[in-house]
Amino acid sequence: MVRGADIVVRSLIAENAEFIFGYPGGAIMPVYDALYDYSDQIKHVLTRHEQGAIHAAQGYARVSGNVGVVLATSGPGATNLITGLADAQIDSTPLVCITGQVAAHLLGSDAFQETDVIGLSMPGTKWNIQVRRVEDIAPAIAKAFFIAKTGRPGPVLVDITKNAQVEFGEFLYQPCLGIRSFRPYVTINPTAIAAAAQLINDAKRPYVLYGQGVILANAEEELKRFLDKSGIPAASTLLGSGALSQDHPSYVGKLGMHGNYAPNLLTNQCDVLIAIGMRFDDRVTGDLKRYAKQAQVVHLELDPSEIDKNVKCAVPVLGDCKTSLPLLTDAVNSNTHHEWFQKFRELDKEEKAAVMSYDLESTHGGLHMGEVIQLINQFKDENAILVTDVGQHQMISWRYFHYKESRTQVTSGGLGTMGFALPAALGAQLHDFKRQVICVVGDGGIQMTIQEFGTIMQTKAPVKVVLLNNNYLGMVRQWQQLFFDKRYSFTELENPDFVKIAEAYKLKAVKVTERHELKEAVAQMILHEGPFFLEVVVEKEDNVFPMIATGCSVEEVRLS
Amino acid sequence: MNRYTILVYTENFIGILNRITIIFTRRGINIDALTASESRLDGIHKITIEVTVTDEQIIQLSKQIEKVVDVIKVYYFMDDEVVYQEIALYKIPIESLDPSLEKVIRQFNAHIIAAEKEFVVLEFTGHKEDTQALLEILKPFNLLEFSRSGRVAIAKPKFSITDYLNNKT
Numbered sequence: 209m210v211r212g213a214d215i216v217v218r219s220l221i222a223e224n225a226e227f228i229f230g231y232p233g234g235a236i237m238p239v240y241d242a243l244y245d246y247s248d249q250i251k252h253v254l255t256r257h258e259q260g261a262i263h264a265a266q267g268y269a270r271v272s273g274n275v276g277v278v279l280a281t282s283g284p285g286a287t288n289l290i291t292g293l294a295d296a297q298i299d300s301t302p303l304v305c306i307t308g309q310v311a312a313h314l315l316g317s318d319a320f321q322e323t324d325v326i327g328l329s330m331p332g333t334k335w336n337i338q339v340r341r342v343e344d345i346a347p348a349i350a351k352a353f354f355i356a357k358t359g360r361p362g363p364v365l366v367d368i369t370k371n372a373q374v375e376f377g378e379f380l381y382q383p384c385l386g387i388r389s390f391r392p393y394v395t396i397n398p399t400a401i402a403a404a405a406q407l408i409n410d411a412k413r414p415y416v417l418y419g420q421g422v423i424l425a426n427a428e429e430e431l432k433r434f435l436d437k438s439g440i441p442a443a444s445t446l447l448g449s450g451a452l453s454q455d456h457p458s459y460v461g462k463l464g465m466h467g468n469y470a471p472n473l474l475t476n477q478c479d480v481l482i483a484i485g486m487r488f489d490d491r492v493t494g495d496l497k498r499y500a501k502q503a504q505v506v507h508l509e510l511d512p513s514e515i516d517k518n519v520k521c522a523v524p525v526l527g528d529c530k531t532s533l534p535l536l537t538d539a540v541n542s543n544t545h546h547e548w549f550q551k552f553r554e555l556d557k558e559e560k561a562a563v564m565s566y567d568l569e570s571t572h573g574g575l576h577m578g579e580v581i582q583l584i585n586q587f588k589d590e591n592a593i594l595v596t597d598v599g600q601h602q603m604i605s606w607r608y609f610h611y612k613e614s615r616t617q618v619t620s621g622g623l624g625t626m627g628f629a630l631p632a633a634l635g636a637q638l639h640d641f642k643r644q645v646i647c648v649v650g651d652g653g654i655q656m657t658i659q660e661f662g663t664i665m666q667t668k669a670p671v672k673v674v675l676l677n678n679n680y681l682g683m684v685r686q687w688q689q690l691f692f693d694k695r696y697s698f699t700e701l702e703n704p705d706f707v708k709i710a711e712a713y714k715l716k717a718v719k720v721t722e723r724h725e726l727k728e729a730v731a732q733m734i735l736h737e738g739p740f741f742l743e744v745v746v747e748k749e750d751n752v753f754p755m756i757a758t759g760c761s762v763e764e765v766r767l768s
Numbered sequence: 769m770n771r772y773t774i775l776v777y778t779e780n781f782i783g784i785l786n787r788i789t790i791i792f793t794r795r796g797i798n799i800d801a802l803t804a805s806e807s808r809l810d811g812i813h814k815i816t817i818e819v820t821v822t823d824e825q826i827i828q829l830s831k832q833i834e835k836v837v838d839v840i841k842v843y844y845f846m847d848d849e850v851v852y853q854e855i856a857l858y859k860i861p862i863e864s865l866d867p868s869l870e871k872v873i874r875q876f877n878a879h880i881i882a883a884e885k886e887f888v889v890l891e892f893t894g895h896k897e898d899t900q901a902l903l904e905i906l907k908p909f910n911l912l913e914f915s916r917s918g919r920v921a922i923a924k925p926k927f928s929i930t931d932y933l934n935n936k937t
């Protein structure tokens with residue numbers, strides 16, 4: 209017989225969990241006590257805030273493909289997880305969060321640090337459960353892992369009352385192999401494949417949009433083969449970036465509010481739109497009423513509720529795209545679409561002239577964010593991971609980072625959570641100390657989770673933190689400039705000496721204000737062995753373009 | 769907008785009803801009526817939800833409900849595809865019991881299911897329109913209390929949750 213707390217830890221070990229990101233407190237103390245005995249089998253990372261723990265677990269999960277594990281106490285510990293749960297839910301990140309809860313006999317009595325975690329976390333989890341008896345712990349954790357990673361991944365929460373943690377029970381771990389009410393994989397319908405192939409073979413201007421679904425399905429190779437054969441131009445969503453190397457001849461750019469000019473504009477000129485593992489987020493589609501109305505849509509998607517949710521499709525191909533893509537590849541004709549590609553290239557020239565030359569090639573005036581990313585591209589490894597926060601720097605980093613491999617993009621896409629990057633980068637780095645992890649943050653967002661410098665210090669994770677400092681909540685300021693008559697209402701920041709803060713946490717820190725210092729500083733950062741903080745002071749009032757303003761159609765994408 | 773009956777078969781799992789209702793709340797959709805009970809099968813619950821929505825909304829709603837891990841299967845039907853009933857109870861002061869009320873009771877084929885010193889309780893089962901009609905008639909009789917259940921329904925089209933669970937469909 210072992211204590212419930214030991215069962216918790218042993219269950220996590222049985223699921224091959226490598227890391228636990230967590231923070232202790234009263235209601236989870238028995239589990240922390242048990243952890244003391246297993247530190248050779250599972251590593252616990254003590255963050256400085258539970259939000260940091262869950263974002264770190266997200267970063268870890270996104271780059272590793274494994275389930276991220278989080279541990280927190282009841283009450284405030286659990287409520288601090290909510291942002292991360294909502295983030296992981298909308299970005300389909302597999303997590304298992306374990307929270308302590310007051311003893312079962314106190315439930316509902318407003319006991320100290322009692323909060324209704326099940327109720328609070330319900331909309332932000334794929335599944336959650338409260339465990340009140342020791343014998344239910346292992347089955348609940350087994351089910352939690354299964355649900356988190358099976359089908360469309362997502363966050364799961366297991367709330368364990370304190371009595372269950374201290375009671376004694378048998379440890380007999382049985383992994384969950386199936387749940388009768390949960391059948392996320394369907395067999396691919398051959399008629400749908402045939403119908404999709406027919407549309408594609410007859411198309412003059414077919415167009416592929418791929419999203420994170422390709423990465424979650426591990427179908428990068430299948431996507432590549434489909435594009436190799438069909439010769440169709442392909443554009444990426446924010447979270448899809450990396451699923452296809454940007455060097456691939458089919459790659460034409462990025463979609464969405466601040467994506468590339470041609471891929472957005474030409475969405476309304478294709479005749480067949482093939483959406484693969486993407487969900488037609490409003491940041492991708494702009495005004496739905498004027499989105500790809502001329503096109504027949506083929507949607508390869510695992511989640512039935514995404515079919516026809518935002519965009520009506522002519523042919524739904526329901527199921528795992530790792531299976532459906534090869535079937536479709538077999539059924540389509542070999543083709544090249546030279547003239548159609550040419551249209552993309554021509555519009556690319558306009559974007560280059562109107563936007564990129566300013567962003568990347570300026571020789572005087574303040575530094576631009578794009579220049580920093582361009583230099584990072586020069587020095588980074590092929591498989592370097594880019595983690596970004598939310599704001600202008602996020603969009604600029606994404607626009608200019610050269611994605612060559614899968615799982616190199618970590619950002620808060622669906623929720624847009626400021627404060628995500630620093631802890632997420634830490635989690636991503638812990639997965640592999642040898643991979644370069646570059647964390648790009650804004651001066652606003654970094655201050656939302658800046659305490660995680662402490663965790664970087666303690667773990668010695670060699671994260672490269674690049675602060676693009678414009679002394680503004682830049683993205684909001686941009687909107688104020690464009691849509692609110694330049695009324696900069698509460699977006700200017702008086703900032704601390706970031707270098708001193710980083711140094712206080714024992715990070716090597718450098719600040720750059722001049723163009724001629726930048727290259728050397730970026731090189732120094734990349735070559736540095738340990739954690740590094742680089743602050744780059746950039747132009748205060750730069751804007752991110754191209755842009756599809758709210759309510760506009762994809763063809764109204766503007767260059768200035 | 770159409771009136772639909774959604775039949776949801778679920779595992780008997782704490783919180784499942786909450787998981788289902790927040791799908792409606794989040795979309796600002798009002799649930800007209802809801803009943804939950806055990807189904808014919810051990811351990812499987814059946815939730816019947818009545819809702820007035822558009823064709824597109826009902827498709828989205830049913831997909832979202834079916835996405836809930838502990839939901840086994842969701843079906844939805846238009847009114848003419850289900851056999852359904854609602855039960856209503858009416859509390860009337862004893863003084864109101866006069867020949868005209870007796871006539872109403874007989875007409876509607878309602879039942880007196882409880883008689884106390886000060887009041888009687890009438891029971892009447894039918895569609896909402898029917899129970900509503902009786903309500904309107906009883907109001908002038910100093911009706912004290914009224915209570916109506918959600919819809920209980922059986923679908924006309926043939927389907928079997930057992931076959932579904934055994935992978936036969």
Ligand SMILES: Cc1ncc(C[n+]2csc(CCOP(=O)(O)OP(=O)(O)O)c2C)c(N)n1
Nearest residue numbers: 599600601626650651652653680681682683
């Ligand atoms: C938690 C949270 N609060 C508010 C916002 C709204 N928001 C989006 S971008 C942004 C500004 C970010 O400023 P900064 O971190 O300096 O990045 P910049 O845009 O300047 O690059 C704000 C406030 C958000 N996304 N997340």
Ligand SMILES: [Mg+2]
Nearest residue numbers: 650651680682
């Ligand atoms: Mg800023």
